[in-house]
Amino acid sequence: MFFETKNLDNKKVFDVISSDFRYAKALDSFGIDFYNKYDFTIKEICREKGLSVSSVHGYRLAMDESFDLDFNTLKSSPLNLVIEYLKHNHSYFIKNKLPYIRNLISNLSIDKSNHSFFEDLKFIFPHFYEDFVGHILEEEKYIFTYIQKLYQLDGNPKNHAKIFFEMKKISLKNIAQEHLDEDSEMEGIRGLTKNYSLKNISNLHLKVIYQELKAFDGELDIHSKIENEILFPRAIDLQEKVADQIRNISFLN
Ligand SMILES: [Fe+2]
Numbered sequence: 475m476f477f478e479t480k481n482l483d484n485k486k487v488f489d490v491i492s493s494d495f496r497y498a499k500a501l502d503s504f505g506i507d508f509y510n511k512y513d514f515t516i517k518e519i520c521r522e523k524g525l526s527v528s529s530v531h532g533y534r535l536a537m538d539e540s541f542d543l544d545f546n547t548l549k550s551s552p553l554n555l556v557i558e559y560l561k562h563n564h565s566y567f568i569k570n571k572l573p574y575i576r577n578l579i580s581n582l583s584i585d586k587s588n589h590s591f592f593e594d595l596k597f598i599f600p601h602f603y604e605d606f607v608g609h610i611l612e613e614e615k616y617i618f619t620y621i622q623k624l625y626q627l628d629g630n631p632k633n634h635a636k637i638f639f640e641m642k643k644i645s646l647k648n649i650a651q652e653h654l655d656e657d658s659e660m661e662g663i664r665g666l667t668k669n670y671s672l673k674n675i676s677n678l679h680l681k682v683i684y685q686e687l688k689a690f691d692g693e694l695d696i697h698s699k700i701e702n703e704i705l706f707p708r709a710i711d712l713q714e715k716v717a718d719q720i721r722n723i724s725f726l727n
């Protein structure tokens with residue numbers, strides 16, 4: 475549900491975010507912790523911060539303007555563009571999305587007796603974060619770098635020797651299969667939150683956390699699908715092609 479700016483002015487933060495959890499992120503971007511301001515109106519917190527209500531509203535609307543490339547566009551894009559896109563996703567997850575969720579989780583104060591699972595979420599999230607960063611670093615440092623080298627060498631027989639030994643060490647097929655078989659890093663969090671079900675959750679701060687986790691899970695699914703269905707199959711074909719070019723050079727020599 476979206477509010478017109480004029481209708482937003484006198485709404486309480488609690489009501490705005492209950493209707494649209496993404497306003498929490500919009501306020502966060504202006505340095506406002508929504509969970510400390512439930513009873514203030516949007517107009518009041520904006521005045522306190524020297525902001526215009528329309529800038530908050532504008533920010534919220536901008537969040538819906540997707541700069542994402544769709545799956546089919548990526549499918550027919552050059553491989554180096556696919557990699558740049560995936561790197562861009564990585565940096566957005568690590569620099570924007572996950573720090574926001576981490577702060578939401580660490581700042582939640584809740585009655586533990588009613589929400590014992592929340593202690594588990596607080597415990598499990600840093601582990602998930604660490605695994606996830608490890609996954610991304612490995613992709614960027616080894617896999618993407620290797621595929622980019624293949625991409626640059628394709629059709630350019632000079633310097634093929636450079637990659638020849640690397641090709642012997644890296645099995646893209648195995649890496650692709652492992653990536654496909656891997657459970658989502660979100661598996662544990664899905665279980666803990668009963669698939670992000672809001673049933674029986676009355677605390678607004680916790681609701682925002684669940685909705686953010688769910689949205690992130692969806693984005694991560696799309697990201698992995700691009701890796702599994704576009705990046706790896708095309709990189710494997712490219713590796714074959716470059717290997718053939720190397721064989722031809724050796725044959726000609
Ligand atoms: Fe990735």
Ligand SMILES: [Fe+2]
Pocket residue numbers: 609613653698701
């Ligand atoms: Fe991945």
